[in-house]
Amino acid sequence: MYRLMTLLWLRWEYLISNRVLLVVCVATPFVDFAILQAIPMIHGELDFLNMGLSLVYSMTAGSFTSMMISEEKEKKNLRTLILSGVTKYNYIISVISFPFIFSVLSALFMPVIFGVSIPNWLTYFVVVVLTTLAFILLNLSIGLFSKTQTHATLFSMIVLIIATFLPMLSSDMSNKIMSYITRFSFIGANTEYFIKLEKFQISESSVFALICWVVVLIFISNFAFKWNSREH
Amino acid sequence: MIKVDNLSKRFGNKIALEDISFDIKEGEIFGFLGPSGAGKTTTINILTGQLSQDSGKAYILNKESNQLLPSDFLNIGIMSDTVGFYGKMTVYKNLQFFAKYHNVSLDKLDVLLKELELFEDKDKKAEKLSTGMKQRMLLIRSILHHPKILFLDEPTSGLDPALSNKVHDILLNLKNEGTTIFLTTHDMSEATKICDRISLLNLGHILEYGSPQEIIDKYSQQDKAVIRFKNGDSIMVSQAEAARYLGGSDVASVHTLENTLEDIFIKVSEDSKNV
Numbered sequence: 001m002y003r004l005m006t007l008l009w010l011r012w013e014y015l016i017s018n019r020v021l022l023v024v025c026v027a028t029p030f031v032d033f034a035i036l037q038a039i040p041m042i043h044g045e046l047d048f049l050n051m052g053l054s055l056v057y058s059m060t061a062g063s064f065t066s067m068m069i070s071e072e073k074e075k076k077n078l079r080t081l082i083l084s085g086v087t088k089y090n091y092i093i094s095v096i097s098f099p100f101i102f103s104v105l106s107a108l109f110m111p112v113i114f115g116v117s118i119p120n121w122l123t124y125f126v127v128v129v130l131t132t133l134a135f136i137l138l139n140l141s142i143g144l145f146s147k148t149q150t151h152a153t154l155f156s157m158i159v160l161i162i163a164t165f166l167p168m169l170s171s172d173m174s175n176k177i178m179s180y181i182t183r184f185s186f187i188g189a190n191t192e193y194f195i196k197l198e199k200f201q202i203s204e205s206s207v208f209a210l211i212c213w214v215v216v217l218i219f220i221s222n223f224a225f226k227w228n229s230r231e232h
Numbered sequence: 233m234i235k236v237d238n239l240s241k242r243f244g245n246k247i248a249l250e251d252i253s254f255d256i257k258e259g260e261i262f263g264f265l266g267p268s269g270a271g272k273t274t275t276i277n278i279l280t281g282q283l284s285q286d287s288g289k290a291y292i293l294n295k296e297s298n299q300l301l302p303s304d305f306l307n308i309g310i311m312s313d314t315v316g317f318y319g320k321m322t323v324y325k326n327l328q329f330f331a332k333y334h335n336v337s338l339d340k341l342d343v344l345l346k347e348l349e350l351f352e353d354k355d356k357k358a359e360k361l362s363t364g365m366k367q368r369m370l371l372i373r374s375i376l377h378h379p380k381i382l383f384l385d386e387p388t389s390g391l392d393p394a395l396s397n398k399v400h401d402i403l404l405n406l407k408n409e410g411t412t413i414f415l416t417t418h419d420m421s422e423a424t425k426i427c428d429r430i431s432l433l434n435l436g437h438i439l440e441y442g443s444p445q446e447i448i449d450k451y452s453q454q455d456k457a458v459i460r461f462k463n464g465d466s467i468m469v470s471q472a473e474a475a476r477y478l479g480g481s482d483v484a485s486v487h488t489l490e491n492t493l494e495d496i497f498i499k500v501s502e503d504s505k506n507v
Contacts, residue, residue: 006332010318013329017320017357076316083280083315084333085305231283231314 007086007094014068015098025064026102029055030110037114044115050167050194052110053128057187058160061103061135063153069095069143070152078144078228088225092218096136103132119198126202127193130210134186135159137217144224167191184209233258233381233412234279239288241274241436248274250436251288256429261403261413263427263444265420265497271436272416276312276383279414292381306334309374312385319359323350323369326358327376334377344372348398363390371399375406382406382413388422400426420493424448432497439500444493451496460484 015022033052037043072078081091107128111118118124139156146152162185169175170182170191182188188206196204234256241249249271256262264272277283278290281300290297293304317326324345331341345351348368353361361369367390374382384403388396403413403426417423423430424444432440432447440447457474460466462484469477477483 002335003333006329009332010329013321013325014318017318017325075319076314077318079282080315080317082302083282083305083308083310084330085302086333087302229282231277 003086004090004093007081007090008097011094011098018068021064021067025059025067025099026106029059029106033110033114044117046116046118046197047194049111049114049116050190051164052114053107053131053190054160054163054167054187056103056106056110057131057135057190058156058163060106061099061132062139062159062163063156064099064102064139065096065136066139066143066146066152066156067149068099069140070146070149073143073146073228074149082225082229088222091225092140092221095140096133099136100132103136104128107132120200123193123200123202127189127207127210130207130214131187131190134210134213134217135163137214137221138186141217141220141224144221144228163187167194186210186213233260233293234262234414235289235291236275236279237289237291239275239278239290240286241271241278241283242286247436249278249285252431252433252436252438253288254431254438254441256412256414258412259407259410260428261407261415261426263423263430264414264416264433265418265423265430265493266416266433267418267501269435270433272433273312273314273385275433276310276385276414276416277314280308280310280383282314306377307380309377309379309382311370311374311387312383315370317358317366317369317373320357322355323358323361323365324354326369327354327373330373330376336376336378341372341376344376347402348372349395364392364395367391368395371402375402375411378406378409379411382411384413384415386417386419387415388417388419396422420497424493430493432500434497434501440496447496448493451499457486457488459486 029052032055036048036051042048069078108125110116138159142155142159143152146155166182166185166187167190170179182191183206189204189210192204192206193200236252236254239249239252252271252275254262264275266272274283278285279292279297281297284298292300293307295304327341327345328338330336331338342351345354348371350365350368350372353365358366358369367387371384371387374384387403388399391399400422403415407413415423415427427444429441429443430447431438440450442450456468457471458466458468459474459477461482463482471488474486474488477486
């Protein structure tokens, strides 16, 4: 346990010595959403919260993770940790902890700060936690498989674009295929939550699909860590 | 502690290692000597499980190197160009992490920082350090937890002679405390000074293998002697012939020409190219 705590300590020290990463990934979604909220007809509207959340998932959970990991990999720190006896579970837990905390807190505080009324907080919390985990694990895999930081940034931008535009495209309910794809994507439960609101339930197929995404991504992250212990 | 049997590795058409074998005993300093591109780092990477061999076996800590578990690495220290550091963090924070991770007291860290003259610079960002300082920081990190096996890839390159001597003292102390050290270097005098046994490697082949003195003796037997006369002249003759000059009234000195490891390495490298 103390080894995991030490890795968390390292991650915290890394973050406070890389404040730019913190500011860009944690503050930017808030600032963007605050600017959006300055428009009177948008202020406090639930429909627009989804845009802010997409930024939180993509940047605070996603880019934060992929940039941190790809830098760690490019500068050979990942290999150093592996050669120091760091286990894959300790590594993955230590890496995802801060993006997870910052992302979940951002997603929870955003509606509170900007006066957006959330119909069902428990359901909202479950969706936020699972979607955050999916974004983090997806970007962790991107970071671990990318050769350079540039590659990781480009691939995580693709995730951001999907997260931003898929919900918009699926809002046209006449397009059944797009609606189906969205429902089973990593942003599906979040999108459906904002469509169904009070009627949305934890037992929705989109939530089940999201859990599957998380489980599969945990396996991929494990493999990616192991893959990095050898030269390719 | 370490055993390598008929290890071969190619990168495309380039031979990195060709059928090399050696073993390293517990508490021994083993020098792996050779020029850049000889295959030294490839050997370390295979022994530490970072790279797969094409054929042959490599054993470390009584298991095959590709079977090493994270817990095995707690007993291994590595300083090579495959490891890095957190550039934006200070020297101290970088090392403090490894001290905490291996449950080593921070007092020991301070001692090593002072010993290797990094204590004054411990609050500098690691990315701001000179090459020699980075070398020392990485060396401290690799030995901080008193590993059973220590891999050092050219640990004194970029260090001045005084600091190199300090590093040698530290390594000899570690050896005396039971650490097995695998050291690569192209500094032959360093190898002669601290290694129990060495292996001369070139173009992926082991050219010589044994203690530095054994190798020097082996090549000294073929050497000649220099006779210096009192009038200032000197001649080179075979050692057998030199015996006749001993005690001669006009002879100032007779001495054999001891090859250094460097001379021997150059000779065997040239010979291997001509084969």
